[in-house]
Amino acid sequence: MKVKINVNGEDFASDVEPRLLLVDFLRDTAGLTGTHVGCETGSCGSCTVLLDGRPVKSCLMLAAQADGSRIITIEGISKGESMNRVQKSLSESKALQCGFCAPGIVITASWFLDKNENPDEGEIREALSGNICRCTGYQPVVDAVLKASKEVK
Amino acid sequence: MEYTDRLIKGHGKYVADIALPEMLYMEVVRSKVARGNIVSVKGGISASDKNFYLGSSGEGYGEGNAGVKQPAFAEKYVSYYGQPVAAVYSSSKYAAKDLAESVEIKIEPLEPVVTLDQALKLPSIHPSMGSNRASEFTLGSEFAEKGDISVEDELYLERVVTDPLETRGIVSLYRDGVLNVWISTQSVYSIRDGLSAALGLPRDALRVMQADTGGAFGSKSAVYPEYVIASYISMKTGKPVKWTESREEHLMASRPGRGALGRLRLSATKDGKIVGLKGEVVVDIGAYGDMLGLNSPAWIARQLTGPYAIPNAYLKATALYTNKAPLGPYRGAGRPEASFFMERMIDLLADKLGIDPAELRLKNATESTFNSPLGLVVNASRQFLERGLRETGYWDMGAGKGLSFFVLIPAVFGGESARISVKDGRINIWLGGNAHWQRHELFVKKIVSEVTGVPEEYIELNKGNTGELGYGVGTWGSRSAIAAGQAVYRAALKIREMAEKEGKDVLSGSYDYSVMENMTLDPSMISFLLTVTSANLNEVGDPVIKSCTAFYDVGEPLSKTSITGQITGGLAQAVSEVLFESQTYDQKGKPEAQTISEAGVPYAHQLPKFRVIIAQEGKSGTLHGAKGVGEAGTVGGLPSITRAVESITGKRIRKLPVMYGTQ
Ligand code: FES
Numbered sequence: 171m172k173v174k175i176n177v178n179g180e181d182f183a184s185d186v187e188p189r190l191l192l193v194d195f196l197r198d199t200a201g202l203t204g205t206h207v208g209c210e211t212g213s214c215g216s217c218t219v220l221l222d223g224r225p226v227k228s229c230l231m232l233a234a235q236a237d238g239s240r241i242i243t244i245e246g247i248s249k250g251e252s253m254n255r256v257q258k259s260l261s262e263s264k265a266l267q268c269g270f271c272a273p274g275i276v277i278t279a280s281w282f283l284d285k286n287e288n289p290d291e292g293e294i295r296e297a298l299s300g301n302i303c304r305c306t307g308y309q310p311v312v313d314a315v316l317k318a319s320k321e322v323k
Numbered sequence: 324m325e326y327t328d329r330l331i332k333g334h335g336k337y338v339a340d341i342a343l344p345e346m347l348y349m350e351v352v353r354s355k356v357a358r359g360n361i362v363s364v365k366g367g368i369s370a371s372d373k374n375f376y377l378g379s380s381g382e383g384y385g386e387g388n389a390g391v392k393q394p395a396f397a398e399k400y401v402s403y404y405g406q407p408v409a410a411v412y413s414s415s416k417y418a419a420k421d422l423a424e425s426v427e428i429k430i431e432p433l434e435p436v437v438t439l440d441q442a443l444k445l446p447s448i449h450p451s452m453g454s455n456r457a458s459e460f461t462l463g464s465e466f467a468e469k470g471d472i473s474v475e476d477e478l479y480l481e482r483v484v485t486d487p488l489e490t491r492g493i494v495s496l497y498r499d500g501v502l503n504v505w506i507s508t509q510s511v512y513s514i515r516d517g518l519s520a521a522l523g524l525p526r527d528a529l530r531v532m533q534a535d536t537g538g539a540f541g542s543k544s545a546v547y548p549e550y551v552i553a554s555y556i557s558m559k560t561g562k563p564v565k566w567t568e569s570r571e572e573h574l575m576a577s578r579p580g581r582g583a584l585g586r587l588r589l590s591a592t593k594d595g596k597i598v599g600l601k602g603e604v605v606v607d608i609g610a611y612g613d614m615l616g617l618n619s620p621a622w623i624a625r626q627l628t629g630p631y632a633i634p635n636a637y638l639k640a641t642a643l644y645t646n647k648a649p650l651g652p653y654r655g656a657g658r659p660e661a662s663f664f665m666e667r668m669i670d671l672l673a674d675k676l677g678i679d680p681a682e683l684r685l686k687n688a689t690e691s692t693f694n695s696p697l698g699l700v701v702n703a704s705r706q707f708l709e710r711g712l713r714e715t716g717y718w719d720m721g722a723g724k725g726l727s728f729f730v731l732i733p734a735v736f737g738g739e740s741a742r743i744s745v746k747d748g749r750i751n752i753w754l755g756g757n758a759h760w761q762r763h764e765l766f767v768k769k770i771v772s773e774v775t776g777v778p779e780e781y782i783e784l785n786k787g788n789t790g791e792l793g794y795g796v797g798t799w800g801s802r803s804a805i806a807a808g809q810a811v812y813r814a815a816l817k818i819r820e821m822a823e824k825e826g827k828d829v830l831s832g833s834y835d836y837s838v839m840e841n842m843t844l845d846p847s848m849i850s851f852l853l854t855v856t857s858a859n860l861n862e863v864g865d866p867v868i869k870s871c872t873a874f875y876d877v878g879e880p881l882s883k884t885s886i887t888g889q890i891t892g893g894l895a896q897a898v899s900e901v902l903f904e905s906q907t908y909d910q911k912g913k914p915e916a917q918t919i920s921e922a923g924v925p926y927a928h929q930l931p932k933f934r935v936i937i938a939q940e941g942k943s944g945t946l947h948g949a950k951g952v953g954e955a956g957t958v959g960g961l962p963s964i965t966r967a968v969e970s971i972t973g974k975r976i977r978k979l980p981v982m983y984g985t986q
């Protein structure tokens with residue numbers, strides 16, 4: 171079936187199998203491998219992207235369901251800047267280790283900070299409750315997001 | 324650029340991101356029973372076409388490999404749920420999955436050996452073996468028990484799957500007589516040597532290149548059947564072959580850790596001086612044993628006296644085969660088992676004697692270098708403990724507190740290699756213990772910069788690559804700072820010397836130097852870990868961890884960011900392992916956790932704030948003075964968190980995790 175999905179401002183039109191997952195469309199059809207697959211069951215958040223402005227887990231959706239929508243992946247999250255404030259803060263604090271979780275955490279945390287002015291540590295932990303980071307124990311990541319929240323957008 | 328900037332922008336190149344022209348996708352068809360005889364396999368490639376046998380490589384590697392070698396494809400019978408029986412491939416990922424569905428496997432099921440009791444009572448799971456006893460050891464010597472009182476208990480740690488966020492994966496390409504392998508791994512050498520042994524290829528016909536590696540925690544050191552099969556398919560077809568493990572496969576068929584039982588007995592005087600330790604350690608090594616599995620019970624037993632001066636000890640240690648995925652290392656690999664067993668016993672003794680657990684530990688901590696009857700040599704630990712109890716605020720804590728005090732023994736065996744190349748005004752480094760992004764670059768750059776005087780921005784740490792550095796060991800067992808650090812230090816000294824000889828500034832010359840640094844464990848490399856935890860109960864009466872403070876001896880701190888991150892990561896894994904993380908098996912030997920949430924991998928909102936106090940108790944006898952750190956959090960965390968939960972619930976804890984299926 172034919173689908174057209176706008177990813178990071180660019181249209182990708184393709185004839186796809188009805189069962190093709192959105193995450194596979196992004197990674198294989200659009201060639202944007204920054205969106206990761208960690209669990210395939212919606213639990214880890216590695217595959218998180220913004221669909222029409224809202225975070226979704228792209229391993230739980232079909233490409234067909236995203237037909238006609240606008241998607242932002244990690245490759246497009248910084249809006250032309252080199253990095254947005256969450257990315258900068260993660261970079262400066264050297265919070266990450268293996269980095270596999272980074273794309274999903276950056277998308278989720280960026281969306282959350284756009285909606286929430288002055289979150290506390292507990293709220294940040296709740297906001298990340300659909301993202302797994304197996305390496306850091308979260309403390310350095312939570313600290314970095316808290317710091318980013320204090321930066322002007 | 325900060326190396327993770329690439330990853331933060333989504334520009335990492337993990338193995339799943341590799342796409343080569345004409346690439347084939349492989350899928351593995353697995354056994355859906357834990358034990359049975361294979362009647363027929365229709366479709367795909369299987370043992371009747373070609374088979375290979377896995378040797379021992381990776382963590383715990385040693386000479387020889389007793390017992391039964393694991394075949395790449397199950398042959399005649401299957402011995403664990405998820406064992407590879409056949410493989411298929413196609414040029415499309417989805418078509419390969421369809422092909423896998425079409426393979427028909429008929430297995431006549433047999434009653435599986437699931438528990439340790441069954442392993443002892445039932446005939447061997449392998450017809451070629453006399454019993455399920457895979458290995459047996461005795462440590463220390465028999466002694467007549469003295470003292471006024473004794474306590475005994477049986478303790479058990481459930482299996483835990485490592486669950487790095489990136490699953491396992493490989494791309495193999497056999498071309499012009501060379502097998503090129505891109506892989507997510509803790510050691511390109513272990514992969515090269517393991518593949519070479521299994522496939523019968525000379526080592527120099529393999530080139531193994533590490534892809535960005537998304538965590539490992541032990542499960543990415545060994546060679547697995549899938550790596551051999553993917554490489555074989557590439558040799559057969561001449562095309563690149565990619566295999567990406569699904570999370571479901573990871574949970575059923577990667578190598579999990581723990582699964583260890585301790586039956587221990589402590590004898591002591593009335594005033595709390597421990598005079599004897601007896602008992603046994605039994606490890607469930609699953610269906611096949613490599614050196615790591617076979618030696619694991621002895622390795623756990625040997626560490627049991629930890630930082631304590633216990634004059635008499637006598638232990639039996641046994642590894643048993645069961646119909647489960649083969650045991651592998653999970654962060655700590657034997658160390659957390661030892662600390663959990665011993666610290667649980669000391670808490671029990673403290674309760675029985677009515678002495679504060681910290682007082683009891685102070686009473687038994689070593690006051691000078693101590694040769695344990697089990698073969699461990701540790702330095703004086705008492706002063707460190709005193710200092711830690713003060714600095715963590717232990718004495719002022721209220722109800723629900725837990726304390727643990729143990730040792731971290733780094734796996735320096737085998738030493739490590741490093742290569743430094745200076746060219747065109749830049750320094751490139753390769754380590755035998757290839758970093759899988761635990762932030763090794765922070766301490767590596769620091770060492771090289773300090774020794775050569777070259778600023779860090781001119782220095783780059785590269786991923787593992789057998790073509791760039793031909794020999795090495797790997798990254799595991801809290802060895803990287805010590806062993807890789809020492810090798811890179813040595814290489815940096817040599818580069819500086821080469822430049823001095825030419826009277827040149829390092830960066831203006833062109834130098835290349837590789838070194839293999841041999842190392843043997845000495846007590847200066849062993850760190851002390853003091854962990855203090857506080858717990859309370861939530862509205863429904865379940866225990867919640869409030870805070871957890873690590874006071875860990877790291878020797879000379881090479882990079883505080885890296886050390887802190889390693890410790891908080893380990894403590895997080897300890898919290899979930901105590902509370903809810905595990906892989907359990909039903910009566911038929913089927914793994915019960917099939918998703919990452921069922922396995923209990925923790926989220927941010929389930930974890931406390933961690934506090935890390937980087938302590939220094941002397942330096943190790945290495946060039947840079949650092950000690951190990953990677954596994955400190957699980958070794959120190961498990962018993963301390965367990966005790967905090969025990970204190971707040973008032974119920975003795977013998978088995979982890981505390982809450983099954985409540986995640
Ligand atoms: S891969 Fe989609 S949530 Fe884990």
Ligand code: FES
Nearest residue numbers: 268269303304305
């Ligand atoms: S840094 Fe490895 S999963 Fe987050």
